Every structure is written in structure tokens, then in C-alpha cells.
Amino acid sequence: MTITTKLCPQALAFFRCVNLVLSGLQHINSPRIHISISGCDGGTISNLRITAPGTSPNTDGIDIASTNQSTTLTSTTLIFKQDDCIAVIGNSSYITITGVSCGPGHGISVGSLGAHRTHDTVEEVHVRNCTFTGSMNGARIKAWQVGSGYAKSIIFDQITLNVVKNPIIINQFYTNAVAEENAASGVVVSNVTYSGFRGTSATDQAITLSCSSARCSDIILDNIKITSSTPGRTVTASCMNAHGSATLTKPPVPCLLR
Numbered sequence: 656m657t658i659t660t661k662l663c664p665q666a667l668a669f670f671r672c673v674n675l676v677l678s679g680l681q682h683i684n685s686p687r688i689h690i691s692i693s694g695c696d697g698g699t700i701s702n703l704r705i706t707a708p709g710t711s712p713n714t715d716g717i718d719i720a721s722t723n724q725s726t727t728l729t730s731t732t733l734i735f736k737q738d739d740c741i742a743v744i745g746n747s748s749y750i751t752i753t754g755v756s757c758g759p760g761h762g763i764s765v766g767s768l769g770a771h772r773t774h775d776t777v778e779e780v781h782v783r784n785c786t787f788t789g790s791m792n793g794a795r796i797k798a799w800q801v802g803s804g805y806a807k808s809i810i811f812d813q814i815t816l817n818v819v820k821n822p823i824i825i826n827q828f829y830t831n832a833v834a835e836e837n838a839a840s841g842v843v844v845s846n847v848t849y850s851g852f853r854g855t856s857a858t859d860q861a862i863t864l865s866c867s868s869a870r871c872s873d874i875i876l877d878n879i880k881i882t883s884s885t886p887g888r889t890v891t892a893s894c895m896n897a898h899g900s901a902t903l904t905k906p907p908v909p910c911l912l913r
Contacts, residue, residue, distance in 0.1 A: 665691050675726075678702050682716075690717045696724040703731040707738075707760075716740045716760070723748040730754045739764045740790070745775030745804070755785045758817070762792030765809055767829050769802015769842045777806045788817040789857075795821065796844055797829040800867065803841035809848070816854025818884040823849055825874075825897070827867040844871040847899075851877075855884035861906055864897035874899030876908055 666685035669675055675698030682689045682705045689705050692698070700717070707714045716733040719726065719742070726749065733740040733755065740757035742764045743750050757763060763782055768775040787793045794811040816822045825844060844866065861881040864871060874897055882905070883890050894910035901908040 665689075667691070668693070670694055672696075672698065674698055675700070680704075682706065684708060685714050688715045688718050691720075692718065692722055692726075693720045695722045695726065698722075698726045700726075700728040701730050704734075705732070706734045714738055715742050718742050718744060719747055719750060720744045721746040722750070725749050725751070727751045727753070728755065732756045733760065734758070742766070743777055743780050744768065745773060745777065747777050747780070749779045750781070752780075752782045753784050756788070757785065758788030758790045760790050762787055762790045762795050762819070762821075764792070764795040764797055765806050766795070766797035767799060768797070768804060768806060769799040772801045773804075775802060775804040775842065778808045780808075781810045781812070782814070783810070783812045786815040786817070787819045787822075789819070791820050792824055793819045793822040794824070794849060796825045796847065798827045798842035798844070799829055800827070801841075805843045805845065806847075807843075807845045809846070811849050811852075813851040814853070816852060816856065816881060818855055818857045820857045821863060822852065822854070822856050822861050822881050823876075824863045824865075825871055826863070826865050827869065827871070828865060841869060843869050846873040847871070848875040848877070849879060850875070852879040852881060854881060856881050856890050857884050859883070859888060859890055860893055861890040862892035862908060864892075864894040864911070866896040868896060870896040870898060872898045874911065876901040876904045876911070878902070879904040881905065
């Protein structure tokens with residue numbers, strides 16, 4: 656989700672709900688966020704189709720904030736050229752996302768976290784059996800340098816990639832302004848697992864783990880095979896202050912620190 660000072664209306668918002676059930680809707684070209692879920696305890700969101708053109712910036716598909724207690728999102732198609740298909744943002748936990756098709760757009764994001772110096776926490780987010788097609792990102796975690804909090808116990812598993820620019824990315828330097836190169840993100844990222852990724856990257860750098868001096872720890876990459884969408888090209892991984900392990904991973908990630 657991109658921070659903006661000019662806010663258009665959201666298409667559909669749920670606030671302080673319990674055991675929300677949302678199914679069978681089709682959204683086309685919302686002026687801003689299509690569906691916002693905030694302060695809710697539990698729920699099931701399924702069988703949605705959300706579409707937005709490239710001329711509609713800041714139109715996240717589904718934003719989930721301050722929500723916990725086993726919320727599940729499944730069997731949903733998001734056809735986007737702008738912004739996140741799904742964003743799990745501050746103070747959310749126990750979110751399960753399965754069977755989602757996303758693309759183009761900006762992928763499925765944990766964050767952004769810590770904007771405007773806020774303290775944000777996200778934990779127990781499980782993303783499984785999802786497909787990204789032509790998207791800017793696949794599995795993304797993003798945190799602002801000025802914030803605090805944590806993102807932990809996050810799983811991305813059995814992910815299919817079709818010509819994705821940043822298949823796996825952690826960015827602790829997320830900002831719309833000029834980056835403060837020496838500033839650490841106070842949002843600590845830990846215990847994140849990427850497993851069962853298959854498909855193609857549209858760029859040469861398929862894995863980016865860009866962590867501040869606060870560092871990322873317990874990052875696990877396992878059983879990953881990402882190749883270039885351009886025949887004959889190879890893909891690589893890049894790390895900064897990232898600690899963890901990689902097994903059966905292509906491209907190899909020698910930059911990951913123990």
C-alpha cells in the first residue's frame with residue numbers, strides 16, 4: 656500500500672466486525688482501496704474478483720489491518736496494474752491467504768509497516784498456493800525506516816511465478832521520500848519462510864533481502880526454483896544484513912549470513 660495525502664473513497668470497508676463472511680463479489684476500478692478490513696476478529700473472505708486498470712494508483716485490492724483471530728482469504732482473483740493485490744498491515748495476526756491469483760500489480764505484501772513513525776506488528780501470516788502473473792512483486796515484506804515494531808512468523812509456501820519482477824523481496828528501506836541510507840528500520844523482521852516457489856523472474860535479481868542494521872533473522876529459503884523469463888539469462892540473489900539458511904534453492908543465496 657502506498658501512502659498518499661490525497662484520499663479518495665474506499666469502495667467497501669469493514670470495521671470492528673466479528674466472524675466476517677464475504678463471498679462472491681466482483682469489484683471493478685475502485686477510486687482507492689477496493690476492500691478494507693480493519694479491527695476485525697475472525698472471518699472468511701472467498702470467491703472474489705477484483706479488477707483495476709493501470710490508470711488507478713493506490714487501489715489496493717484488499718487491505719487487512721488490526722485484524723486477528725484466524726481470518727482466512729481464499730479462492731480470489733485480483734487483476735491489477737496498480738498497487739498491492741493484498742496488503743497485511745499493522746497489528747494483524749493469524750491471517751491465512753490461499754488460492755489467490757494476482758497480477759499484474761504489486762503482489763502480496765506484509766506492510767508497509769512503520770509509516771509516520773508508528774509502531775506496527777504483524778505475525779502468523781500464512782500465504783499458500785498462490786499465483787503471481789506479470790506482477791511487480793511476488794512475496795514482499797516492506798517496512799519504513801522511521802517506524803518500529805516487528806514482522807515475524809510469516810510463511811510463503813507453494814507459490815507459482817509467471818514473469819514476476821521481484822519474486823521474493825524484503826525491503827526495510829521502504830519510503831516514498833529520499834532514502835536515509837544510514838537510518839535503521841525499527842521494524843524487526845524474523846522467522847520468515849519461503850518454500851516451494853516455482854516459476855520465472857522478469858529481472859536478473861530474483862531474490863532481494865534488503866535489511867537495515869536492525870537486520871532480518873531466521874530467514875529460511877527451501878525448495879525454490881526460479882529461472883529467468885528470458886531464455887539464456889541467469890538470475891541471482893542479493894542480501895544486506897539478512898541472516899538465515901537456504902537449501903535446494905535456485906538461484907543460490909550465498910550472501911545469506913548464518
